[in-house]
Amino acid sequence: REPHCLDCVGPRSPGPLCPRGPSHPHPAPRVGAHSPVSAGVEHVSIRLDLESEFHFTHLIMTFKTFRPAAMLIERSADFGRTWKVYRYFAYDCASAFPSTAPAPLRRVDDVICESRYSDIEPSSEGEVIYRVLDPAIPIRDPYSPAIQDLLRVTNLRVNLTKLHTLGDNLLDSRREIQEKYYYALYELVLRGSCFCYGHASECAPAPGAQANVEGMVHGRCACKHNTQGLNCEKCDSFYNDLPWRPAEGRSTNACRRCNCNQHSRRCHFDMAVYLATGNASGGVCDDCQHNTMGRSCQLCKPFYYRDPSRDLRDPRACRACDCDPAGTLDGGICDAHDDPALGLLAGQCRCKAHTWGPRCDKCQPGFFRLSGDNPQGCQRCQCHPQGTVSDGTQCDPVSGNCFCKHLVTGQSCDQCLPEHWALSHDLLGCRSCDCDVGGAHHNQCAAETGQCPCRSHMVGRTCSQVEAGFYLARLDHYTYEAEEARLRQGTVVERAQPTGRPATWTGAGFAHVPEGGAMEFLVSDVPASMEYDVVIRYQSQLPEPWEEVKLWVLRPGPIPTGSPCGNTIPADDRLATLSRGSRPCRYVLLPQPVCLERGIGYTLLLELTRYTSRQAVPGASVLLDSLVLVPRYSSMEMFIAGDAGAMGRREAFERYRCDHHAWAVGTVPASEVCTSLLTSMSAIIHRGALRECSCLPCAPWAAPASPRMGKTLAICWPGS
Ligand SMILES: [Ca+2]
Missing domain, CATH: 2.60.120.260 (Galactose-binding domain-like)
Incomplete structure (x- = not known):
């Protein structure tokens, strides 16, 4: 590109030292035949910014004035961030650059101070020549990293640091003294080649650079071997399976394509992976699609499994697990692939302890209420063994309700139905309370004892008996x-x-x-x-x-x-x-x-x-x-309530004519059925049993008709 001087400055008073008039493109820039200078200024820089990395070979400067009494050539390989000195030049190296070793060169990359291009003579057209690789030093391997690194430049800077003053002192501030001394160049020639690490055989203009200039060497490499960049300094995208390397001799060290099994178009190189594989492969696929994952998108994501019937590269190679998350371990993960050795079967759900089914969506027999919050999946049925029709291990898999015997109720079948008691292994599970319809307040008895709630002075489990000292009328x-x-x-x-x-x-x-x-x-x-x-x-x-x-x-x-x-x-x-x-x-x-x-x-x-x-x-x-x-x-x-019991009592009462005995004097109930019914009637009518009268023995005509029906009826009155 157009050469230009970014930093033409002296230490105290900055001034341009830029070529004027027809200028020449890099890398053979030619400084104008007569360049304006800042007279009397000793410290001047000429800086060249190149369009990319180049292999720099040599520099030839032809001065119009005396050559500088001291100067140095610097280069940067990182676009101006850091600089290194190639070589020092001085008429008197010991005083100008005392810490630098003098010529001759011993090793090709030694930094030395050279005196042969700094003499006063000739006064004009004197040259300064610098070769990066001195032909006097034999080079065993021109492709070695050290040599390649020595050649690489992105910027070049020539620092002119001391004028020949021919006996004048520049500290003299007279104008004629100052105007007498300056630097002027006829020509500055820079030679080199574009730098492609062996991955290109030709170069083209970099973006924005002027093309078709005779003698111009451009910097953008026409990269091969799956490389890219101005200098082919990196691999093409998706060619990151091996580390990028320069070509070496006949070895192209081409970049290799990543294998993502057609599930990704992007990858990156991972040195750790590369080393782990014994330097075989370091490409790691990015953004694996189609529910795949892994370095080569070769695995199915969690909650997906490998369809054994499809090729790994098939977009549908990974299928979603069909497992109930609530009943499956790890939230619904299935076996990702077949592995007989590990007992894995692609797509198979792994059920929690108490679930089953292909989707693990059912409770095992004897368990209920499938829940994702339950690590076991389902709860064990809690059924009372005596109250359930089976052995108490089964229940409704959803509600947990146990299967109760005929006369049993409750979710666990641990309670008798109303008006029943004595939960047991009996076929029906419980017994009827059978509370006396009159002797008890109602037919709800105690679950354990079966005791009915007796009316006043009525006793016995069913309240059909009378307390001693009391009677029924x-x-x-x-x-x-x-x-x-x-x-x-x-x-x-x-x-x-x-x-x-x-x-x-x-x-x-x-x-x-x-x-x-x-x-x-x-x-x-x-x-x-x-x-x-x-x-x-x-x-x-x-x-x-x-x-x-x-x-x-x-x-x-x-x-x-x-x-x-x-x-x-x-x-x-x-x-x-x-x-x-x-x-x-x-x-x-x-x-x-x-x-x-x-x-x-x-x-x-x-x-x-x-x-x-x-x-x-x-x-x-x-x-x-x-x-x-x-x-x-x-x-x-008790006779007209309308329920079966009441109807049965009424039928018996009428059939046995239980009230007929009350009509004539001295008759007794004809049957036990009547006795029982009349007992209940009296208990209801009198809200319990009546206290026996205290006037025993009573008149002899009042012999008790029945031990249960009271005594001395003729003369004992209620409350007497
Ligand atoms: Ca009478």
């Missing part, structure tokens, strides 16, 4: 003696209890009431608000049944709407007996029940209006024994 417990009622007409007839046989009446005797008479029963102790059947016990004095008998329920006030008796209408409180047939009997059941409320006092008015209307019967009368209020079963939840 018979159905005719609420018996009101006629002889104790208020008689409007008639008299009391006492009758002693018979000996040797049971009495057919209760209490002290009867009320003898004539036709048209009436009596009032005061009732204030009904145990529960419900319907009661009314039974009138009597002894007939006449052959025919009475034609017209009426019972009136006289209430103290209106019935509250919310009461169980709230639906009663006035007509319900007027009851009339009808003939029960022609045969005289000891009792009559009124066709309608009455609804009575607990805690309310009633008057039940009984009118014996007419015996018969067909003929007059003088002195017609009846011996009334008592009036009985029988709790009506069809008024109780």
Whole structure:
């Protein structure tokens, strides 16, 4: 390129020493025939910046003036950053460059001071010649790094440091003295060649350089051997498998292409890899594509595996693992390739301890709830061995719910269903509480003991038994003696209890009431608000049944709407007996029940209006024994709740006519079924068992009908 002087400066007063007029391109620049100078300035530099690295061979300077009394030639091989001296020239080396060795040259790269080009003579056209490789020194290997390095230049600088002054002293400041001495050059010739490390046989202009100049040697090498750069100083991209090296003799040391298996177009050289491979290969591929990785893109990335059916260079050679991350080790990594020795199978998922399946997405039998947070993958089923249908090891793989026996519940099958107890190895798992429908408050029993919640003074697991000192009432417990009622007409007839046989009446005797008479029963102790059947016990004095008998329920006030008796209408409180047939009997059941409320006092008015209307019967009368209020079963939840149990109880109650015993005096329940039902009824009606009366032994006619049904009914009243 155009030679130019960047640094034409003297030590004190900078001045140009640049060629003017026709100038010549490097490397044979010619300084103008008459160059302007800064007269009297001793320290002057001529600097040449070259377009690239060159092999510099020699320099010839032809001076118009005296040659310099001292000068030196420097070079840079790194574009001006650092400089080294090639050679010193001085008329008197010992005084100009005292620390530098004088000629002759001993080794080719010695830096010496030479005196033969610094003489005063000739006064004009004197030359200074410098050869980098002195022909007097034999060179064994011109391609050795030391020689190559010696030749390499990017910049050249000639420092002129001392003028010949012919006896004048330059410190003399007179103008004529100063103008007498200066440097002037006819010509500066630089020879060399472009520098391509043996990887080019020709050079071309560097970018921006002037082309087609005769004699010009350009610096941009036409690189071969897969090299690039102005001086072929580096390998082509993607040719980094070997370290870049200069060609040596017949050895091209060409750069070698990287092998990236067609998964990358970029690579770099890595010396560590090169050494590790025994200097075989140092190329490392960059940005491997197609899910590959590795120095040669020869491996599949994590979470991909090598498809054995495809060539390594196939873009689809690496396939994504198909593993459930939650159930697979290491977040879903599969075996990257086949390796029988290591037991590897390309694409195979490696399941966590408790998962299975090709994708490791299932819990093993006996485990549940697949979760990525669980290092084992799934949790072990927690099933109660007694409550599950299998051996307790299995559960729902998603929810973890165990498979419970029929009467067992809970996720772990460790609880009995409501109204059941005693979890065990039984087929059904638990037993029914079977709490007594009356003796217990409800049918929920304790899970361990099966104990039902008993009403007051009821005992036993199912609450079907009565605490000692307590009893349950018979159905005719609420018996009101006629002889104790208020008689409007008639008299009391006492009758002693018979000996040797049971009495057919209760209490002290009867009320003898004539036709048209009436009596009032005061009732204030009904145990529960419900319907009661009314039974009138009597002894007939006449052959025919009475034609017209009426019972009136006289209430103290209106019935509250919310009461169980709230639906009663006035007509319900007027009851009339009808003939029960022609045969005289000891009792009559009124066709309608009455609804009575607990805690309310009633008057039940009984009118014996007419015996018969067909003929007059003088002195017609009846011996009334008592009036009985029988709790009506069809008024109780335990019979009408609608569930299977209630329907079964009702069916049994009606089938065995469990209430019939309450009608006549002294009869007992016909069956155990009735006994049990009546037990429950009494416990409900009385909210538990009743305390036995303290007046034992009672009257001999009141022998207990049943050990469980209380004693001394005739004279013991609730609360007495
Ligand atoms: Ca009586």
